[in-house]
Amino acid sequence: MYGQIVRDGLVNVTGIEDLGLTSPVLQRTSDAFFKEISPFLLHFGMFVPTIIGQCTPEQQAKWLPLAMDLKIIGTYAQTELGHGTFIRGLETTATYDASTEQFILKTPKLSSYKWWAGGLGKTANHCIVLAQLYTKGVCHGPHPFIVQIRDTETHMPLPGIKVGEIGPKLGFNTADNGFLGFEDFRIPRENLMMKNAQVTKDGTYVKVARHGKLTYGTMVFVRVMLVSDMAYCLAKAVTIAVRYSAVRRQSQPKPDQPEPQVLDYLTQQHKLFICISTAHAMKLTSTWLWNTFTGVLADMRDGNTDTLPELHALSSCLKAISTSDTSALIEQCRFACGGHGYMYSSNLPALYSFATATRTYEGDYTVLLLQTARFLVKSWEQMDEGKPLTPTLAYLEQSRNGSQVSWDDSPEGIVRGFDAVAAGRIGACVKSIRKHINNGMDYEDAWQMTTVQLVGAAEAHCRAVICRVYRDETARLTAGCSPGVKAVLDQLSTLYLLYWALERTGDLLRFSSLSERDIENLQARYEALLLKIRPNAVGLVDAFDFRDEVLMSTLGSYDGRVYERLMEEALKTPLNREPVSDSFHKYIKPMMQGKL
Numbered sequence: 001m002y003g004q005i006v007r008d009g010l011v012n013v014t015g016i017e018d019l020g021l022t023s024p025v026l027q028r029t030s031d032a033f034f035k036e037i038s039p040f041l042l043h044f045g046m047f048v049p050t051i052i053g054q055c056t057p058e059q060q061a062k063w064l065p066l067a068m069d070l071k072i073i074g075t076y077a078q079t080e081l082g083h084g085t086f087i088r089g090l091e092t093t094a095t096y097d098a099s100t101e102q103f104i105l106k107t108p109k110l111s112s113y114k115w116w117a118g119g120l121g122k123t124a125n126h127c128i129v130l131a132q133l134y135t136k137g138v139c140h141g142p143h144p145f146i147v148q149i150r151d152t153e154t155h156m157p158l159p160g161i162k163v164g165e166i167g168p169k170l171g172f173n174t175a176d177n178g179f180l181g182f183e184d185f186r187i188p189r190e191n192l193m194m195k196n197a198q199v200t201k202d203g204t205y206v207k208v209a210r211h212g213k214l215t216y217g218t219m220v221f222v223r224v225m226l227v228s229d230m231a232y233c234l235a236k237a238v239t240i241a242v243r244y245s246a247v248r249r250q251s252q253p254k255p256d257q258p259e260p261q262v263l264d265y266l267t268q269q270h271k272l273f274i275c276i277s278t279a280h281a282m283k284l285t286s287t288w289l290w291n292t293f294t295g296v297l298a299d300m301r302d303g304n305t306d307t308l309p310e311l312h313a314l315s316s317c318l319k320a321i322s323t324s325d326t327s328a329l330i331e332q333c334r335f336a337c338g339g340h341g342y343m344y345s346s347n348l349p350a351l352y353s354f355a356t357a358t359r360t361y362e363g364d365y366t367v368l369l370l371q372t373a374r375f376l377v378k379s380w381e382q383m384d385e386g387k388p389l390t391p392t393l394a395y396l397e398q399s400r401n402g403s404q405v406s407w408d409d410s411p412e413g414i415v416r417g418f419d420a421v422a423a424g425r426i427g428a429c430v431k432s433i434r435k436h437i438n439n440g441m442d443y444e445d446a447w448q449m450t451t452v453q454l455v456g457a458a459e460a461h462c463r464a465v466i467c468r469v470y471r472d473e474t475a476r477l478t479a480g481c482s483p484g485v486k487a488v489l490d491q492l493s494t495l496y497l498l499y500w501a502l503e504r505t506g507d508l509l510r511f512s513s514l515s516e517r518d519i520e521n522l523q524a525r526y527e528a529l530l531l532k533i534r535p536n537a538v539g540l541v542d543a544f545d546f547r548d549e550v551l552m553s554t555l556g557s558y559d560g561r562v563y564e565r566l567m568e569e570a571l572k573t574p575l576n577r578e579p580v581s582d583s584f585h586k587y588i589k590p591m592m593q594g595k596l
Ligand SMILES: CC/C=C\C/C=C\C/C=C\C/C=C\C/C=C\C/C=C/C(=O)SCCNC(=O)CCNC(=O)[C@H](O)C(C)(C)COP(=O)(O)OP(=O)(O)OC[C@H]1O[C@@H](n2cnc3c(N)ncnc32)[C@H](O)[C@@H]1OP(=O)(O)O
Pocket: 023, 024, 026, 027, 030, 038, 040, 041, 042, 044, 045, 046, 076, 078, 079, 084, 085, 086, 087, 088, 118, 213, 216, 217, 219, 220, 222, 225, 226, 308, 309, 312, 361, 362, 363, 364, 367, 371, 374, 375, 378
């Protein structure tokens, strides 16, 4: 299994490498090799980006060619057995020894072991290690170090290194996630990645970066990438589910009629069409977020970090919501395929296990939404002080006078309704925090007592951002399209708004003049829209243009030969090599004969 995975992984990375294509393409083509994940994902997904983001030009000149030519294979080891979310609590230490101009890496106790890094178990020979940096007896917090962990000739772990695979998981079982411990392991001073902080030969610590969190930069990059990844993942799942739903015929609503395609059931359309729409919404939002990200990088190259807080808040909530929505909707695609959706050969289980992991890694859902909430509350307080709001929070102004937004059921009106919900929920959090403080709590306790509401407010802000970006980008991108294409894509973005308006009627009743009659109208419009989309449903998923080799699905192949493919895959199962398993003779027969 592992050998096959490594072979496929190398064919993937070296093949595309020869073509000189970029790593996102690599990621896309790697889907034709793996149902789950490449053991080289972390090399290109985090090890290389960290060298670019955390190394000086001189250090990049040394390490980048080695990494890009696969002369070294790396990963990103930050999480430990005892800490993943709380980076400042990491236990691995790197203590500077000026007499030898080296850092001494130590794993003080079991909970300090690095745990989870992809490719760490048996594949990587180098890794980025986040460790608490000590010099001259002072701890300067977590810093990134580049560490060789295996001999590049023999691949044996170097003396002082304990490394291995962490074992089976819900999914990601081709990712080779590993553990890593250090026993007084020495690395040269120059292996501290020194773009944002340096240690001189005599051990003096020099802070370079103007912002204290640039060490966390790789995570921001990956969070931004993951929003696009989720759009792609969901598009694959809904392609499988819609194509299968067009093939599958089941039940007999009318006695004298043939069994209908299950795609004709309104409940099936309710399960699946939001998935098509969400894939588009997340793809457009991810492109908008990427442009925001590159803009902030450009500002930071000019020494301006003012736009970084908003990027951190946006990347945090969009990563959280895109991964959570995708996990839920891929499971919904699986539900829509009945028993055959539960077959591994459908590829829906693998897609689900990938997406649900993404809800956790690169920042847990709750933790990241609370990061966004921190930014939202600070922005509200700045608004109260008359300071300007950042672009994505301009809608807060409308809530300044506290008047209720009048409900308008046009698409633009619904977007404004979501703005009102976000503003109202943020305002309610600020009110809750202030109430607790007035009742004698300190700020930290008042914050903690409001965190359930804060997570909801951050989700509402994110939903408002997605709705606005999806609507605006659809209008912009379809301006030059044919009326037919424009109409269908408009239907999808309207469906997204109606779906979420119906999901959030409680909030809309609380923060706008929405009435029961308005809700009835929304429901009727939503159901009518499902029927309108039905004729184009298969065309819409075909337009995602996935080859069968990438979908890897017995249910979603283009030719619709579902039952033949299911049987072909079943016959390949090792248990079917012999008509009678030898377990019959060893166990079942003796048991039947009372001899066990
Ligand atoms: C073959 C394939 C080819 C190519 C592939 C190409 C691309 C692939 C792309 C992606 C795929 C790659 C890999 C995916 C697979 C698996 C990899 C998984 C890897 C990992 O999981 S790595 C480990 C991830 N871990 C985390 O995310 C930990 C989460 N925790 C944190 O981020 C921090 O601990 C937390 C929660 C933010 C708290 O930090 P801290 O306690 O230090 O800060 P405070 O909360 O006190 O806030 C202080 C202050 O700092 C601001 N801030 C916090 N974080 C950031 C940040 N990241 N950027 C900017 N600012 C930040 C915060 O807002 C506060 O500001 P304020 O005081 O309010 O002004």
